[in-house]
Amino acid sequence: MESSLEFSSSLGSVSSLLTRCRTFKVLVIGDSAVGKTCLTHRLCAGEFPIRPEATIGVDFRERLLEVDGEKIKLQLWDTAGQERFRKSMVQHYYRNVHAVLFIYDVTCPASFTSLAAWLEECRQNSLGQEIPRFLVGNKSDLRDPSRTGRQVSQEQATSFAKTHGMVFFETSAKNPPKKCTKGRRGDREAPYQQDNVEDVITAVAAKLKKQKKPSMVNTPMYGGSFKIGNKKKPDKDQWNCC
Numbered sequence: 001m002e003s004s005l006e007f008s009s010s011l012g013s014v015s016s017l018l019t020r021c022r023t024f025k026v027l028v029i030g031d032s033a034v035g036k037t038c039l040t041h042r043l044c045a046g047e048f049p050i051r052p053e054a055t056i057g058v059d060f061r062e063r064l065l066e067v068d069g070e071k072i073k074l075q076l077w078d079t080a081g082q083e084r085f086r087k088s089m090v091q092h093y094y095r096n097v098h099a100v101l102f103i104y105d106v107t108c109p110a111s112f113t114s115l116a117a118w119l120e121e122c123r124q125n126s127l128g129q130e131i132p133r134f135l136v137g138n139k140s141d142l143r144d145p146s147r148t149g150r151q152v153s154q155e156q157a158t159s160f161a162k163t164h165g166m167v168f169f170e171t172s173a174k175n176p177p178k179k180c181t182k183g184r185r186g187d188r189e190a191p192y193q194q195d196n197v198e199d200v201i202t203a204v205a206a207k208l209k210k211q212k213k214p215s216m217v218n219t220p221m222y223g224g225s226f227k228i229g230n231k232k233k234p235d236k237d238q239w240n241c242c
């Protein structure tokens, strides 16, 4: 009798734990090679992948966080940047999305210019303005103060983020940046805003925690990734960290 009581009370605490953990779908989009896979890998596994390969369709990874005592599970959808690897998947990407990370490469102005097209894709897939959006400039470790014209300035990115109601971060999936790195703006030294990848995920979780509705994501039932095409990716494991 005692043991069955114990059993039911432990079942109760397990179920309350489960009900308290909300899952949110976070879409990660941006041009090919901006570092979406590396960033999501870093965010979920805590490390930079050795040999990432082009994403085909979508990979998803999960990260469990605790925000003010509540467990929040973020399901990061690392989407393919190349059109040929994404076209038949786009409508799946946008279904039940709770937040979007727009990624560009700070050393590749074309990837920043492309953000307009990524925004347009969101619009075409009826992504509401109420869905939190985050702008992430990746590869900040490659910033070279002597090549300012060929890099995306933080002023440009901040202004873009403001115009489109996004929260802006600049970071590196590879080398965690120092909080304030000296850069050169005109003749004077100015600090770059450099964020840790952890700052990004913490901000996303904090924002989503404030959402009132309980959130559930339909996890694909056939493993950790959707695949289209035949390309093999032997070095890139499909896994969930939590």
Ligand SMILES: Nc1nc2c(ncn2[C@@H]2O[C@H](COP(=O)(O)OP(=O)(O)OP(=O)(O)O)[C@@H](O)[C@H]2O)c(=O)[nH]1
Binding pocket: 030, 031, 032, 033, 034, 035, 036, 037, 038, 039, 052, 053, 054, 055, 056, 079, 080, 081, 082, 138, 139, 140, 141, 142, 171, 172, 173, 174, 175
């Ligand atoms: N130096 C540096 N290199 C990075 C960083 N992030 C990614 N890379 C490199 O950039 C290349 C592309 O990275 P991926 O993560 O595969 O890019 P992706 O955006 O997922 O590309 P698609 O799957 O084609 O959409 C790889 O060679 C990475 O090693 C970073 O923060 N710093």
